[in-house]
Amino acid sequence: MHSLPETIVITSRYCGPADSGNGGYTCGRLAARLPGITEVTLRRPPPLDTGLSIVGRPQNGTALMQGDDVIAEARPASLAMDVLPCPGLAAAADGSARYHGFVGHAFPACFVCGPERHIGDGLRIFAGDVDGGGLVASPWTPQGWLGDADGMVRPEFVWAALDCPGAWAWLAELHDPLVLGRLTASLEAPVTTGRPHIVGGWRLGQEGRKFHSGTAVWRADGTLCARAKATWIQVDRARFARQTPAA
Numbered sequence: 001m002h003s004l005p006e007t008i009v010i011t012s013r014y015c016g017p018a019d020s021g022n023g024g025y026t027c028g029r030l031a032a033r034l035p036g037i038t039e040v041t042l043r044r045p046p047p048l049d050t051g052l053s054i055v056g057r058p059q060n061g062t063a064l065m066q067g068d069d070v071i072a073e074a075r076p077a078s079l080a081m082d083v084l085p086c087p088g089l090a091a092a093a094d095g096s097a098r099y100h101g102f103v104g105h106a107f108p109a110c111f112v113c114g115p116e117r118h119i120g121d122g123l124r125i126f127a128g129d130v131d132g133g134g135l136v137a138s139p140w141t142p143q144g145w146l147g148d149a150d151g152m153v154r155p156e157f158v159w160a161a162l163d164c165p166g167a168w169a170w171l172a173e174l175h176d177p178l179v180l181g182r183l184t185a186s187l188e189a190p191v192t193t194g195r196p197h198i199v200g201g202w203r204l205g206q207e208g209r210k211f212h213s214g215t216a217v218w219r220a221d222g223t224l225c226a227r228a229k230a231t232w233i234q235v236d237r238a239r240f241a242r243q244t245p246a247a
């Protein structure tokens with residue numbers, strides 16, 4: 001293993017739970033160091049406002065470290081996964097109005113899906129039920145601050161968008177929250193600021209307390225921009241009781 005000359009900080013703005021980084025955003029920060037399809041595994045909750053080192057791994061992987069502790073590991077991967085058809089903007093808007101997180105949310109300040117985040121502060125992707133079969137979707141028009149000089153949404157924010165909808169495909173039926181364990185993503189076409197997109201999530205299967213889901217970002221015309229497969233871990237709600245608003 002050899003250290004790369006880089007340190008990153010995940011600021012509190014990019015939280016998932018109130019005291020740790022949003023999983024998709026964190027994965028995207030690390031995945032940016034590798035070309036092509038990348039699998040990122042979160043080993044510990046990403047700490048906020050703390051210097052984290054990026055180091056090399058064998059077989060061209062990288063790791064995010066806090067001292068000697070591994071926070072996340074990334075490696076090149078493949079992604080054999082069918083993507084559901086794009087539901088369209090109208091259906092996504094209808095689904096978003098039924099977003100279960102408006103009723104109860106373990107992490108209401110989440111950078112991606114937290115209803116407490118204001119326009120210009122978070123992504124505000126509120127993926128709700130579209131067809132009654134596990135597909136959830138939300139419209140998303142990325143704002144300019146998410147983009148580079150050419151108006152293309154930066155990769156870490158596309159990874160973030162691919163995160164939470166996969167959990168909400170399951171959460172309407174669960175008492176305890178889910179936290180991201182692994183995310184494998186393929187960024188296939190540019191996501192452009194100021195233009196309407198659709199973000200969707202669907203179920204892929206369950207193994208005990210592990211829940212698998214797929215997610216995608218489409219343009220308004222149905223063009224696929226990005227897809228991902230996630231593994232979520234169900235955790236005890238009591239761990240995050242202070243972050244859950246009173247009923």
